[in-house]
Amino acid sequence: MSLKDQISSMDMDDIVEMCINQEQQAIDLYTLARDQAKDESSRQKFQELVDMETVHKVSLKNFEIENYIELPPADLKVTNYLMEPVLKDNMTTQEIIILAAKREDKTARMYQDLADHFHFDKKLNTFFQMMADEELRHKHDLETEYENEFLQEG
Amino acid sequence: MKRERPESFNTVPMKERMIIPRQDMPEQDALLRSTNFLEVNLGLTHEQAVFEAQRCIECKSPTCMDGCPVSIKIPDFIQLICKEDFVGAAKKIKEDNSLPAICGRVCPQETQCEEVCVMGKRFEPVAIGRLERFVADYSMQHGNGSQETFDKPASSGQKVAIVGSGPAGLAVASDLIKEGHEVTVFEALHEFGGVLVYGIPEFRLPKSILRKEVASLEDMGVKFVKNFIVGRTMTIQELMADEGYDAVFLGLGAGLPRFMNIPGENLNGVYSANEFLTRSNLMRGYEFPEWDTPLYRAKHAIIVGGGNTAMDAVRTAKRLGADEASIVYRRSEEEMPARNEEIHHAKEEGVKFMNLVNPIEFISDDQGSVVAAKCLRMELGEPDESGRRRPVPMEGSEFVMDVDMVVIAVGNGSNPLISQTTPEIETNKWGNIVADEDGRTSMDGVFAGGDIVSGGATVILAMGAGRKSAVAINEYLKAKVGS
Ligand SMILES: Cc1cc2nc3c(=O)[nH]c(=O)nc-3n(C[C@H](O)[C@H](O)[C@H](O)COP(=O)(O)OP(=O)(O)OC[C@H]3O[C@@H](n4cnc5c(N)ncnc54)[C@H](O)[C@@H]3O)c2cc1C
Numbered sequence: 072m073s074l075k076d077q078i079s080s081m082d083m084d085d086i087v088e089m090c091i092n093q094e095q096q097a098i099d100l101y102t103l104a105r106d107q108a109k110d111e112s113s114r115q116k117f118q119e120l121v122d123m124e125t126v127h128k129v130s131l132k133n134f135e136i137e138n139y140i141e142l143p144p145a146d147l148k149v150t151n152y153l154m155e156p157v158l159k160d161n162m163t164t165q166e167i168i169i170l171a172a173k174r175e176d177k178t179a180r181m182y183q184d185l186a187d188h189f190h191f192d193k194k195l196n197t198f199f200q201m202m203a204d205e206e207l208r209h210k211h212d213l214e215t216e217y218e219n220e221f222l223q224e225g
Numbered sequence: 226m227k228r229e230r231p232e233s234f235n236t237v238p239m240k241e242r243m244i245i246p247r248q249d250m251p252e253q254d255a256l257l258r259s260t261n262f263l264e265v266n267l268g269l270t271h272e273q274a275v276f277e278a279q280r281c282i283e284c285k286s287p288t289c290m291d292g293c294p295v296s297i298k299i300p301d302f303i304q305l306i307c308k309e310d311f312v313g314a315a316k317k318i319k320e321d322n323s324l325p326a327i328c329g330r331v332c333p334q335e336t337q338c339e340e341v342c343v344m345g346k347r348f349e350p351v352a353i354g355r356l357e358r359f360v361a362d363y364s365m366q367h368g369n370g371s372q373e374t375f376d377k378p379a380s381s382g383q384k385v386a387i388v389g390s391g392p393a394g395l396a397v398a399s400d401l402i403k404e405g406h407e408v409t410v411f412e413a414l415h416e417f418g419g420v421l422v423y424g425i426p427e428f429r430l431p432k433s434i435l436r437k438e439v440a441s442l443e444d445m446g447v448k449f450v451k452n453f454i455v456g457r458t459m460t461i462q463e464l465m466a467d468e469g470y471d472a473v474f475l476g477l478g479a480g481l482p483r484f485m486n487i488p489g490e491n492l493n494g495v496y497s498a499n500e501f502l503t504r505s506n507l508m509r510g511y512e513f514p515e516w517d518t519p520l521y522r523a524k525h526a527i528i529v530g531g532g533n534t535a536m537d538a539v540r541t542a543k544r545l546g547a548d549e550a551s552i553v554y555r556r557s558e559e560e561m562p563a564r565n566e567e568i569h570h571a572k573e574e575g576v577k578f579m580n581l582v583n584p585i586e587f588i589s590d591d592q593g594s595v596v597a598a599k600c601l602r603m604e605l606g607e608p609d610e611s612g613r614r615r616p617v618p619m620e621g622s623e624f625v626m627d628v629d630m631v632v633i634a635v636g637n638g639s640n641p642l643i644s645q646t647t648p649e650i651e652t653n654k655w656g657n658i659v660a661d662e663d664g665r666t667s668m669d670g671v672f673a674g675g676d677i678v679s680g681g682a683t684v685i686l687a688m689g690a691g692r693k694s695a696v697a698i699n700e701y702l703k704a705k706v707g708s
């Protein structure tokens with residue numbers, strides 16, 4: 072069964088739970104990477120990512136569709152054309168940001184696709200749009216950081 | 226802060242000062258210089274320097290000093306030029322800046338002292354940088370060498386190790402030797418001077434100036450050790466525990482080249498700016514064919530970036546014989562961080578500027594050498610926090626161009642060697658050493674300053690950080706004796 076069909080047969084609480092699990096998977100991945108990182112600077116960056124995903128997970132638990140404000144962040148596309156780094160124990164901060172931004176991009180696209188698919192269902196459409204915006208916001212923040220640090224061309 | 230105005234030696238009436246034109250620096254002809262590595266700027270003449278100094282209107286509250294990161298007493302040295310006491314003027318600068326011949330050449334005065342010069346509000350600012358360079362060169366030729374003579378103080382019996390011979394390290398060495406400490410500079414490379422020798426090319430900053438500075442520090446008693454990599458040849462702990470150094474200053478710079486992470490960056494013919502400039506500067510690629518350094522004559526060299534490093538690389542590529550040398554920059558010229566003078570000189574020398582273009586892949590032939598670059602056109606979007614408008618890719622704008630040399634000049638990071646071998650020293654997530662205002666790190670007796678703390682910045686900021694650390698190191702050593 073496709074994800075869309077699955078969602079059609081789920082109630083809202085289950086859908087939120089599924090998204091919380093998705094966030095938890097990201098938290099687990101970044102926690103593992105943090106613990107395996109050889110370098111203090113990489114550990115710091117992975118910890119920031121764990122914190123970012125944790126905030127999102129908590130906010131999902133308390134979410135109210137009525138509070139959604141349509142304000143999608145700009146997609147800067149800074150990392151779109153960069154190579155996807157492999158997760159390993161000696162990543163540089165530059166690679167970690169690219170990796171995370173690409174993950175956020177993929178998840179944002181997935182939620183956007185779901186939002187578009189469920190355009191007829193106000194509640195589902197708003198929920199997935201909110202999720203897509205949030206993932207894009209993470210990508211935007213990561214790419215801003217990437218640009219500020221790695222693309223100053225000094 | 227209110228300060229006393231220096232004694233005036235300017236005999237030109239106030240109104241007439243405004244009509245003296247800003248003195249242009251004589252320079253080598255553009256066509257000729259694009260084929261040689263000799264210095265582009267030739268320096269003001271004696272007469273020009275006096276004219277230029279006479280343009281200063283001796284402001285009651287001189288804003289120029291606020292614009293200088295180390296607060297050189299600009300109005301004072303300008304008056305000494307009016308008096309034609311050029312050696313005295315150089316001495317006045319050296320009270321705050323130990324490397325004026327270098328700063329006079331490479332400081333971005335247009336965004337520092339000259340940007341805020343009162344004359345600049347209605348006319349052109351006083352050419353403070355050109356004057357600084359003039360008196361520093363004059364004093365090197367006619368004064369007491371590049372550094373001031375000083376009465377050798379009694380030995381403190383304490384030893385300081387300086388790691389890195391860039392402007393930060395040299396400034397610390399110059400200040401601490403005057404305090405009677407035994408000072409040794411350890412340098413990983415085979416020449417001293419940091420970026421000033423391996424990065425900035427001969428045509429902008431002749432290496433002879435650096436050699437004079439180093440020689441005069443040696444005369445003052447500073448020891449220089451080359452080909453010594455702290456963290457590999459010996460660790461910081463070993464320097465302190467086994468070799469008896471009481472304090473260590475880390476002026477390691479930001480020498481780790483950054484790449485873009487796009488496909489094809491590992492092809493033959495794709496260099497980091499760091500490698501390209503080091504080959505040209507230290508392995509004397511610029512003296513081909515006398516020195517046979519592996520740098521070839523490109524048909525089309527592209528340099529990716531828009532900073533000073535990119536300008537230095539593109540002008541070097543041109544001089545090494547590239548038929549065409551182009552800057553490929555993802556923003557517009559307005560956002561370029563390179564000095565205006567460098568952009569202007571590069572254009573005069575025939576460099577092509579491809580702005581709002583970003584490479585996304587380098588393509589190879591069957592030998593693994595780069596033959597083309599796939600690029601995207603960009604457009605400017607919303608401004609970022611610094612006010613620079615962000616470039617955003619234009620969908621469907623891909624194009625491919627022939628290139629046989631690529632130099633990536635998008636920036637540098639810090640080398641992780643020291644943080645890996647000395648975990649006691651705290652670093653941030655970018656790998657920069659964490660230090661307080663005076664350069665104290667998290668390890669007792671170890672100080673740091675310059676690009677390794679701030680990230681890639683400027684010569685004067687590195688030098689200023691070095692001088693602050695020197696004060697703190699001196700206090701630390703005194704306290705150590707007392708305890
Ligand atoms: C190409 C280029 C052009 C530039 N142009 C300008 C300009 O026009 N104007 C301007 O103001 N600034 C310019 N800059 C920036 C400026 O040069 C730097 O900000 C400045 O040199 C930093 O000084 P520093 O002493 O911190 O480090 P550096 O100059 O980088 O010197 C650090 C030294 O430490 C040595 N080192 C590193 N690790 C070790 C180790 N483990 N053991 C021993 N030695 C070690 C390195 O080999 C190096 O020699 C330019 C930079 C580049 C790369």
Ligand code: SF4
Binds near residue numbers: 280342343344351353
């Ligand atoms: S601000 Fe300009 S005019 Fe005024 S004292 Fe300084 S150099 Fe002279």
